[in-house]
Amino acid sequence: MDGPPTSIPDFSHGDGLLPAIAQDADTGEVLMLAFMNAASYAETLASGRAVYYSRSRKRLWRKGEESGHVQLVRAIFVDCDADTILLKVEQVGAACHEGYRSCFFREIVPEGIRVVGERMVDPEAVYGGGARDEGRGASDAGKPRANG
């Protein structure tokens, strides 16, 4: 690589937060995208479970901490610029707080939006009527919801 050596992943990018893609290790399905800081990455390595950083709650987000829908990490990759992380995971239950296996359950089609996934679980049963942040698929884990 060019330039001075950097840590890999390089958390000097993106204000210390790097996007992390979770992909099903068996099927290749892209499950979700969230963010990691150095601490969440270190805990992911140490524990073998995906740990992200919730930008809205400003704290570590141990995926599955509420729902039990943990991600067992099978392999970790970094991209050419060392500023994006790819996790190959074994997803327990549903990755998405909406109850779908993948957060990418909506396809953009000429007519608008088509739901392409099937709900695996009832979000209310998993998260109840209270906070259900940790099942959120993306960067906004922890953001209050109108009907949350």
Added chain:
Amino acid sequence: MDGPPTSIPDFSHGDGLLPAIAQDADTGEVLMLAFMNAASYAETLASGRAVYYSRSRKRLWRKGEESGHVQLVRAIFVDCDADTILLKVEQVGAACHEGYRSCFFREIVPEGIRVVGERMVDPEAVYGGGARDEGRGASDAGKPRANG
């Protein structure tokens, strides 16, 4: 969905820049991650080719504009929060400016880093000795390189 209706994808997030994952439509391989703004997304829809936004160059980045390694978009998905985009693409040539098919050609292993991909093309042959921004896999497309 909760709350007031929003556009999908919702470019009110992330200062108008949303992460976009490019995945091989046939093999499921994750090829790269870059960012899109509303204009690049609109052009992607209109042209059927992946168009990103280079944060460093502050302009649209038509993937393959230098290398010819375009991405033909087969399907587009949004995540539950409408703030991450997933493209299923037909990748012409190598996605990565380093000459690998995927930007995620390095695996984190206990010993450090293991290169798991094979170079498809010689980056020098594709990008020459000059700028080779557009082949960069991630958010830093266009960032000057020491040896670029």
